[in-house]
Amino acid sequence: MIRIFSILAGLAFSFVLALSFVFEAVGTAKDGLPNTVESNFHEHPGALKLASDGLFGKFDKQQLQRGFAVYQGVCQNCHSLKFVAFRDLKALGYDDDEVKAIAKQYQVPAYNAATGEVKTQPGKPTDHFPPVVYGGKGAPPDLSLITKSRHGGAAYVHSLLLGYQNQPAELLKKFPDAKTPEGLFYNPYFANLNIAMPPPLTADGQVTYAPGNPPATKEQMAQDVSAFLVWTAEPNLAERHQKGWPVVLFLLLATVLAYMAKRNVWADKH
């Protein structure tokens, strides 16, 4: 009885699925597979090599400082960094006084209990990077987690920063309606190809690097800020790699011992 019922239920589900399949197949036969501007012209980020990559990856502090300079010189006009505290910058190699000086450059909102007002005051090392007020087009995302919240991570940021170009003629020929709207910019690495952010890196030497650093070319700045944003998203990355090795090696050893012990125990049973 239960089996007759089950066979009927199975056939019912299969029938409705088959019906759905037929409609889908007819629809697909008529319209073809999805063919959108994005599926044709979206590009995956190119390769980017950073010191933090790989199983032994750790941060290149010089590069992080340069990347921070790019963030300060270019990104921070529109993008906040709210999950990073000034005190965290010590990991970039700054000492206490330098961190204090950096924090003072920012105006951090503070509630004044005496007047009941929220006013701004110069930042302290314990404060986080303040919110950024932006009135223009689009909604610039907070950058703290950007390399973890985008497919491709740092490579995506790097490619996007350098990926601005004119819309290919081929695209407009194939999709005449897909012209980049006024005020947006064509960038094949952006999910829908048209980004509100104007090209941020416009010229070599746009940011001044401290002496002893490589020249601030657009490529170098893009790499450095990508490296910096890996750090802001995952400040514990180097520690994680460094602690992971002893743990995994110890476990491997313990597993080998466990295997040998298991063989000993089973020696008389096989």
Add this chain to the structure above:
Amino acid sequence: MSFPWANEYKPSHPFMQWMDEKLPLPRFMYNAIGAGYPVPRNLNYMWNFGVLAGFCLVIQIVTGVILAMHYAANADVAFNSTEHIMRDVNWGWLMRYAHANGASAFFVVVYTHIFRGFYYSSYKAPREMVWLLGVAIFLLMMATAFMGYVLPWGQMSFWGAKVITGLFGAIPLVGEPLQHWLLGGFSPDNAALNRFFSLHFLLPFVILGVVILHIWALHIPGSSNPTGVEIKTESDTVPFHPYYTAKDGFGLGVFLVLYCAMVFFFPNALGHPDNYIQANPMQTPAHIVPEWYFWPFYAILRAFTTDFILSAKLWGVLAMFSAILVWFFLPWLDKSPVRSGTYRPLFRKFFYVLLIDVLVLGYCGGAPAQEPYLMVSQIAAIYYFLHFLVILPIVSSIERPDPLPFSITEAVLGNDDAAAIKA
């Protein structure tokens, strides 16, 4: 436990004797997972996954209780508190990654455990209750994992909560009020987040309780084995300790190496980047997917695209829940007297088709909701339902199984222990 040759617990130390008289907990453990539990001698490494699943539950409870010490279940601060754990709490990054990857590891282990059950027909008499409790554990796990994924309050958390509770909206008449009741609002917000946190904390302990019942039910007939032949003599068995404690110890080592490699080196490989974006009720991510362990069922949900008597949405919801509920009926759908797939050639072929079918469904469930993935998942879903509801009942009645070994010992050694047969 029910075997006459099982070792008896004989405490030698006076304290343990005293203890045994007042509260025979050591005796209980000895008979459950100690030398007092005779186990078939031929279990292969597929039988390690039960112990591993129990270990995963412990990992999740320990790391989860710790995360709850630092997490704040409030829509305004939940995302921030998660980042606080990642950045400022001592070892917080390790606790969170261990918990997030622990969930994935738990599902890898449990899926393996379930497919072991499919292949060796572990659901058959006299172990039906073990199986039913196991499916109940799996359902509880899915509920727990879903609610846990909502807690970080990222984009996928929020939209996952919205979409999954939206499934209940498909139920005729009561759907919408039911959805609002589940969420405590019209859309996921504080009320939903807080109750999900509460239930996410509670359910693992419910799971623990059902796991104890699952093991209890298992110990009444004793463990199954790869031949599917019942235990006949003492020579068919070995005591659980030290034989299977040693084997499980090795299995646990292999598991921990892989798990820790994930936690320390690829902690976000199985997660979705969008969940590092704070929840935004005004903007849906381009491509909503649940965590990987829900993909096969998510594919079944999306495979229904045509109204037929009922709406396509309702069909999808019914089918998705049925896809798991059908497992409850397995002991009565597969009536073959032979258990192990090793001796059932036809059944075995269909088993492998099912395995591939579920992998295909999983792949389609993680892919965007467009062609050709929809058509592929429709075909795969048809097979899924045919397999359990039509093929299994028919195969079990028409199949001619291969000859079974006389006993477990014969299967292992090629001949039987003469002394044991006399005994």
Add this chain to the structure above:
Amino acid sequence: MSQDAGTAAPAGHETEGVRRRDFINIAAVSAAGVGGIATLVPLISQMAPSADVRAESSTEIDISAIAPGQAIKAVFRKQPVFIRNLTPAEIAAAEAVDVSSLRDPQSLKDRTKEGKKNWLITMGVCTHLGCVPLGSGEGEVKGDFGGYYCPCHGSTYDTAARIRKGPAPKNLEVPEYAFSSDTIVKIG
């Protein structure tokens, strides 16, 4: 496990082999023990103060606005700290006391910095049971000795915040601090 494994080994093997086996079994069980204990380190230390809390273990406070005779209640490690600008009369009153007659003998000099005798910086936590004494705010009761008065159980402190009456065993605690400049004091 190791012991049982040893006895489970069949008799008749060479002792050398048995010894080697025992060694491996003991090593395997020990490795499990070491791993288990090592795991406790993160599980326990996660409860210690987190990095953001530790970063606030010292505070810089601007004292330029505190006139003689006034006090403020500032926050240090999430607890109140009293910063009081003593008047010459208060200093004189504190110095007039015979130190040896006190429950917790300390002079005003012991409790302030060299050359900054007028700046009395103490925790605002009663040494009896941890209430916040009155006396730092304008118009608050200062008690019979002109310092602080704890409303919970009546402990009364003088103008050097020393315990004079009531159940508290100690003077109000002077936290570690230093003057970064004439107007900035760094506590902690």
